[in-house]
Amino acid sequence: MKKLRLAYVRFTSCCGCQLTLLNCEEQLAAIDAVAEVVAFDMASSRPDDGGPLDAVLVEGSISRPEELVELLRLRRRAEILVAVGACALTGGVNVLAHGDRIELCEGVYGECAREKLTFPPQPLCRFVRVDLQVAGCPPERSEHLQLLGALARGGLPALPEYAVCMECRQRENLCLLLEAKQPCLGPVTRAGCNALCPSFGAICEGCRGPVTEANRAEESRLLLGLGLSEREVRARLERFSGASHEDP
Amino acid sequence: MRSWAFQAGFEDRLLQSLRGDYRVLAPVRGTDGVVRLQPVRSWAELSPAGLPLIPLKKVVFPPHDVLWTLMEYEYREPAPSSVPVALVGIAPCDLYALAYLDLVFADDPHYQRRRQNLLLIGSNCRPTPECFCPPRREPPPFDLFLAADRLWVGSAWGAGLLTALQAELSSPGDLPLPAEITDGQQQVPENLEQLFTASAGLPLWREVGERCVSCGACSAVCPTCYCYEMSDEALPDGRVARRREWDNCFFRNHALVAGGQNFRPTRAERLRFRFEHKMLGFGALRGISACVGCGRCARACPVDIDISAVLAALAGGNKP
Ligand code: SF4
Ligand code: SF4
Ligand code: SF4
Ligand code: SF4
Ligand code: SF4
Numbered sequence: 206m207k208k209l210r211l212a213y214v215r216f217t218s219c220c221g222c223q224l225t226l227l228n229c230e231e232q233l234a235a236i237d238a239v240a241e242v243v244a245f246d247m248a249s250s251r252p253d254d255g256g257p258l259d260a261v262l263v264e265g266s267i268s269r270p271e272e273l274v275e276l277l278r279l280r281r282r283a284e285i286l287v288a289v290g291a292c293a294l295t296g297g298v299n300v301l302a303h304g305d306r307i308e309l310c311e312g313v314y315g316e317c318a319r320e321k322l323t324f325p326p327q328p329l330c331r332f333v334r335v336d337l338q339v340a341g342c343p344p345e346r347s348e349h350l351q352l353l354g355a356l357a358r359g360g361l362p363a364l365p366e367y368a369v370c371m372e373c374r375q376r377e378n379l380c381l382l383l384e385a386k387q388p389c390l391g392p393v394t395r396a397g398c399n400a401l402c403p404s405f406g407a408i409c410e411g412c413r414g415p416v417t418e419a420n421r422a423e424e425s426r427l428l429l430g431l432g433l434s435e436r437e438v439r440a441r442l443e444r445f446s447g448a449s450h451e452d453p
Numbered sequence: 454m455r456s457w458a459f460q461a462g463f464e465d466r467l468l469q470s471l472r473g474d475y476r477v478l479a480p481v482r483g484t485d486g487v488v489r490l491q492p493v494r495s496w497a498e499l500s501p502a503g504l505p506l507i508p509l510k511k512v513v514f515p516p517h518d519v520l521w522t523l524m525e526y527e528y529r530e531p532a533p534s535s536v537p538v539a540l541v542g543i544a545p546c547d548l549y550a551l552a553y554l555d556l557v558f559a560d561d562p563h564y565q566r567r568r569q570n571l572l573l574i575g576s577n578c579r580p581t582p583e584c585f586c587p588p589r590r591e592p593p594p595f596d597l598f599l600a601a602d603r604l605w606v607g608s609a610w611g612a613g614l615l616t617a618l619q620a621e622l623s624s625p626g627d628l629p630l631p632a633e634i635t636d637g638q639q640q641v642p643e644n645l646e647q648l649f650t651a652s653a654g655l656p657l658w659r660e661v662g663e664r665c666v667s668c669g670a671c672s673a674v675c676p677t678c679y680c681y682e683m684s685d686e687a688l689p690d691g692r693v694a695r696r697r698e699w700d701n702c703f704f705r706n707h708a709l710v711a712g713g714q715n716f717r718p719t720r721a722e723r724l725r726f727r728f729e730h731k732m733l734g735f736g737a738l739r740g741i742s743a744c745v746g747c748g749r750c751a752r753a754c755p756v757d758i759d760i761s762a763v764l765a766a767l768a769g770g771n772k773p
Contacts, residue, residue, distance in 0.1 A: 235690035354687035363684040367704045370668035374753065375516040375699065377506050379485040380670075383755050392666040392755060417705050418720075420666040423756055 212244040218265030221343040222290035223247040239357040258283040266326035280333040291342035295447040299326035340413040373400035393419035458623040464496035475539035508676035523693040544578035546745040548593035550676030583748025588637035642768040662721030669701040671750035677743040
């Protein structure tokens with residue numbers, strides 16, 4: 206089998222997704238055997254040779270012109286482009302900052318912020334074709350491994366596209382929304398975490414982003430019915446899904 | 454039907470006699486209030502009211518089932534468990550539901566392997582306001598059935614279990630099963646098929662479909678929902694596993710086919726499809742109702758969609 210030429214690249218993000226892959230210690234040797242890692246900031250200082258790629262995994266959202274240029278370059282270089290993690294899929298928590306950008310940036314980076322051109326963080330799909338989305342903040346280790354295993358065989362993994370509730374019910378949890386009257390986002394959030402939070406009695410905060418055809422109107426009604434204000438409902442629904450999603 | 458009266462404490466001794474040879478599962482209410490099928494030691498642990506959230510299908514048709522694995526060129530099927538499972542305290546509707554799954558999976562080796570290892574001990578239920586099981590002509594399948602202080606035997610396997618416990622039983626009598634088991638709670642409208650066909654254009658489906666969040670809970674908890682999806686999982690070290698996982702007709706992908714065509718693109722269509730499939734079945738099973746009226750779907754639905762209310766609306770009742 207020919208070795209897969211692979212890059213794991215990050216833009217505006219926290220590196221959490223990349224680290225999740227590095228945390229798969231017991232499979233790292235196996236990954237090395239099937240893939241030539243051309244670029245992977247968190248794992249290697251080897252310079253990128255700039256050649257064609259079989260696949261690129263992209264973490265993070267796009268918030269600077271340089272990032273956009275690099276993203277377009279990667280799209281041209283790579284056969285398959287995979288968006289990994291909430292930031293890459295929807296902008297993730299990066300989108301939460303509201304207010305004057307210059308002020309916000311100066312608050313963090315001081316004077317030099319004025320020289321840096323930035324724009325509100327955008328998901329990758331705004332600019333390029335994305336062949337697969339791996340949801341999560343960060344995605345599960347198992348999803349990283351399924352992704353690399355499938356890529357090594359020339360395919361893409363089948364990741365769930367339904368809501369967290371399905372996994373939650375299969376685990377026979379008490380429904381926090383229905384029975385505990387808590388603002389759980391399970392019905393509108395993409396599954397794949399095996400309903401991690403509700404299984405420990407904590408509501409789903411929606412970190413895996415909206416499920417296909419999320420019924421946000423009805424979820425809003427449910428949350429309003431629990432006594433949340435309209436502002437709270439919007440804030441909850443937007444936390445991991447960007448502010449610009451429209452109801453289907 | 455042959456039946457025996459038994460003495461106080463018999464249930465526990467029955468459980469005890471099973472414990473050595475079987476994995477004994479029964480509906481038990483957890484501290485969080487959720488009833489689950491789980492291992493039990495004494496009859497007092499059983500939850501007399503309340504069906505398990507996830508019905509017995511999880512035992513014969515688990516939510517995530519590895520059908521085979523492949524390592525390099527070595528193909529393996531998971532070794533079947535040799536320990537038989539005894540399901541105890543199963544309500545009649547869940548037994549009827551299993552009879553339906555038996556038809557659906559008649560030729561499925563994975564289901565049959567587990568089914569043949571399954572001992573069924575039914576017991577009388579306490580109907581809740583959501584129950585709407587239809588009247589039945591036949592008794593449900595069981596090996597033993599317990600109601601109050603009487604016991605019915607439904608198979609040679611069940612009869613065999615009693616030999617060690619003969620001392621605690623009266624001499625056999627010929628009493629029918631308690632009427633509540635087959636009488637049902639509610640009649641199903643007779644002309645359902647016409648009602649469904651005539652309802653295609655009604656706003657009812659769109660209205661209910663707008664409420665549905667496609668969470669899949671109704672189908673996950675339904676004792677006769679059996680749709681599944683197959684997927685192959687490959688890992689970097691060369692291991693491959695083929696899995697069968699519960700799928701759901703409320704999910705957009707369920708009716709998606711090659712080329713991006715979708716047989717039921719809208720929620721309203723999917724909702725109507727599920728209800729039609731539950732009530733009328735399809736193929737060779739057409740006419741056999743899959744819905745046993747357990748009421749689980751209505752209890753699990755976050756937006757109060759209730760199949761019995763929708764049926765009533767079809768038959769000319771109020772809006773659901
Ligand atoms: S998706 Fe979450 S873990 Fe991944 S980079 Fe963004 S913030 Fe970090
Ligand atoms: S607790 Fe949340 S995720 Fe679980 S079933 Fe209820 S709404 Fe869905
Ligand atoms: S339950 Fe919700 S918040 Fe928790 S990990 Fe899953 S998607 Fe994220
Ligand atoms: S009442 Fe609902 S959950 Fe029960 S069998 Fe009918 S459709 Fe399934
Ligand atoms: S439980 Fe209710 S909301 Fe969820 S899929 Fe079923 S009908 Fe729709």
